Amino acid sequence: MSGRFVRLSESGRQQISFSVDGEAATALSGDSLLVAMLLNFPRLRTAEFGGEARSGFCLMGACQDCWVWMETGERLRACTSSVAEDMRVYTQMPEGVWPVVK
Amino acid sequence: MASSQVIIVGAGPAGVRAAEALVTAGLRPIMIDEGTCDGGQIYRRQPTGFVRSYKTLYGTEANRARNLHQSFESLRESIDYRPETLAWGLWEKQLYVSSGNRGEAFDFSALIVAGGATDRLMPVPGWELAGVYSMGAAQIALKAQAVAIGRQVVLMGSGPLLYLVANQYLDAGANVAAVVDTAPTGSRFKALPLLFARPGLLAKGISLAARLRFNGVPVYRGATPLSIKGDASNGVGSVRFRSRTGSEREISCDAIALGWHLRPESQLADLARCDFHFDPVTHQWLPSIDTDGRSSISGVYLAGDGVRLLGAEGAEIAGRLAALAVLNDLGHAAPVDERVRLRRRLDVMDRFRRGLAVAFPWQPAAVRELADDAVICRCESITAGDIRETIRVKGAVEVNRTKALCRVGMGRCQGRYCSDAAAEIIAAETNSSVEQVGRLRGQAPIKPLAVLTEQAGTITNVSP
Numbered sequence: 001m002s003g004r005f006v007r008l009s010e011s012g013r014q015q016i017s018f019s020v021d022g023e024a025a026t027a028l029s030g031d032s033l034l035v036a037m038l039l040n041f042p043r044l045r046t047a048e049f050g051g052e053a054r055s056g057f058c059l060m061g062a063c064q065d066c067w068v069w070m071e072t073g074e075r076l077r078a079c080t081s082s083v084a085e086d087m088r089v090y091t092q093m094p095e096g097v098w099p100v101v102k
Numbered sequence: 103m104a105s106s107q108v109i110i111v112g113a114g115p116a117g118v119r120a121a122e123a124l125v126t127a128g129l130r131p132i133m134i135d136e137g138t139c140d141g142g143q144i145y146r147r148q149p150t151g152f153v154r155s156y157k158t159l160y161g162t163e164a165n166r167a168r169n170l171h172q173s174f175e176s177l178r179e180s181i182d183y184r185p186e187t188l189a190w191g192l193w194e195k196q197l198y199v200s201s202g203n204r205g206e207a208f209d210f211s212a213l214i215v216a217g218g219a220t221d222r223l224m225p226v227p228g229w230e231l232a233g234v235y236s237m238g239a240a241q242i243a244l245k246a247q248a249v250a251i252g253r254q255v256v257l258m259g260s261g262p263l264l265y266l267v268a269n270q271y272l273d274a275g276a277n278v279a280a281v282v283d284t285a286p287t288g289s290r291f292k293a294l295p296l297l298f299a300r301p302g303l304l305a306k307g308i309s310l311a312a313r314l315r316f317n318g319v320p321v322y323r324g325a326t327p328l329s330i331k332g333d334a335s336n337g338v339g340s341v342r343f344r345s346r347t348g349s350e351r352e353i354s355c356d357a358i359a360l361g362w363h364l365r366p367e368s369q370l371a372d373l374a375r376c377d378f379h380f381d382p383v384t385h386q387w388l389p390s391i392d393t394d395g396r397s398s399i400s401g402v403y404l405a406g407d408g409v410r411l412l413g414a415e416g417a418e419i420a421g422r423l424a425a426l427a428v429l430n431d432l433g434h435a436a437p438v439d440e441r442v443r444l445r446r447r448l449d450v451m452d453r454f455r456r457g458l459a460v461a462f463p464w465q466p467a468a469v470r471e472l473a474d475d476a477v478i479c480r481c482e483s484i485t486a487g488d489i490r491e492t493i494r495v496k497g498a499v500e501v502n503r504t505k506a507l508c509r510v511g512m513g514r515c516q517g518r519y520c521s522d523a524a525a526e527i528i529a530a531e532t533n534s535s536v537e538q539v540g541r542l543r544g545q546a547p548i549k550p551l552a553v554l555t556e557q558a559g560t561i562t563n564v565s566p
Contacts (some may be wrong), residue, residue, distance in 0.1 A: 004233060010148075013152075042337060049481075050230055052337075053232040058221065059236075060220065061136060065515070082149070
């Protein structure tokens with residue numbers, strides 16, 4: 001899978017390794033999590049209502065379209081978070097299966 | 103409670119100039135900033151480790167950006183600066199903020215809200231697909247991160263940002279597949295008398311458009327958006343629109359930026375219960391202020407693009423003027439001559455603001471004609487048809503009632519990107535005007551909050 005975004009300059013920063021849904025990816029120190037993910041992959045998550053792929057929208061913390069999950073269960077807004085070494089990101093809730101109540 | 107605690111929300115041009123005036127008068131304001139560092143969106147700083155120059159980042163506004171950053175740095179130790187902090191609620195004379203999982207409440211005697219603006223969006227069928235961004239997003243990707251939103255980028259909408267971002271992409275080496283301007287071609291000429299209020303800016307705008315053509319970027323004016331095509335898993339593939347001459351065009355692209363100028367982030371003013379009025383020029387509800395930025399609520403002042411779109415330079419003036427009003431109202435010295443001068447400059451900028459609204463108009467007709475299956479609310483995939491049915495079947499005649507019944511405006515973005523369009527559709531369906539169908543009320547928290555596990559500060563009043 002190729003990325004959605006294109007890096008135009010500022011490529012002299014330190015390289016960082018992270019993963020998205022278990023797939024290894026690289027980014028540069030100072031990349032936002034959203035930019036790091038979209039330089040590697042075409043999407044950030046799947047819309048919970050329409051089911052289509054989503055890749056963020058406003059990039060300024062207003063639309064809330066870019067929330068993703070960490071392995072630890074924590075949620076992060078990708079556009080206002082920075083990518084970090086060894087970050088393990090998930091595009092779906094890690095335990096996103098609703099229990100069946102009998 | 104300190105007798106003259108002043109809080110500023112926002113660290114952009116208005117917030118920084120307000121802080122400067124307060125510090126000069128001997129006060130130590132608290133500055134709440136959602137960003138990681140000062141500058142706001144317009145003069146947003148790039149992260150540590152990035153090396154582009156001021157000239158590269160801010161172009162013709164490089165000196166203004168540098169001046170503002172330097173002013174902030176010289177104020178830094180004289181203010182209580184709170185970066186990465188969200189002001190999410192307001193109750194009487196208390197402002198509620200959160201940073202990470204820590205919540206705090208501040209009493210204030212004066213609050214200056216300088217929260218800026220976000221993009222104003224008109225839904226285009228297919229805008230929910232991956233690869234569609236707001237115009238501001240396209241600019242932030244470049245300015246803050248040195249990336250382009252795609253390999254073949256189409257910029258569509260209307261407003262000064264359309265041409266500015268296209269030029270910035272061009273300069274940075276990105277591929278701009280087309281610029282599609284939806285403003286009717288005659289609107290610019292109609293706006294000229296007002297736009298001459300700021301001839302320098304007018305000339306800059308004209309040169310931006312000319313430069314695109316000179317560099318071979320296709321510019322379509324007077325266009326009508328038809329749809330964004332693509333598929334649910336790969337996102338955008340092309341954009342369709344009707345040209346000025348009536349012919350249909352389709353342009354391949356993998357990214358689209360949409361924007362119809364801006365809308366003020368006025369939620370805190372709303373929570374403070376400030377009066378709003380309907381601005382017929384822009385078709386927007388705006389918080390009402392006096393000449394100096396006083397809202398209808400004592401102790402609450404509003405400045406910058408969060409109240410009226412005067413741009414960065416206007417925001418610097420409005421921020422300073424609001425701070426001088428605060429000083430005056432708190433019994434400090436505030437130079438009368440300077441206030442008169444600043445008001446005059448704002449009047450000129452307001453003429454230009456109205457000119458921009460005429461040159462790059464919001465297009466109610468296009469929104470009202472959207473097909474029933476067009477998604478209006480991106481957050482929860484609520485369509486134009488869902489809204490129309492809510493009105494026909496359930497009898498809603500007003501925006502808040504429609505929201506309660508079909509959730510338009512209730513999703514993640516809290517109506518930031520759908521409420522203007524939803525209001526047009528409700529107005530059309532009820533045969534009334536946008537003014538008559540009312541204003542979507544803001545709700546606290548104005549953005550999602552992390553679970554607040556730590557409470558600092560003293561809360562003296564508990565809100566019901």
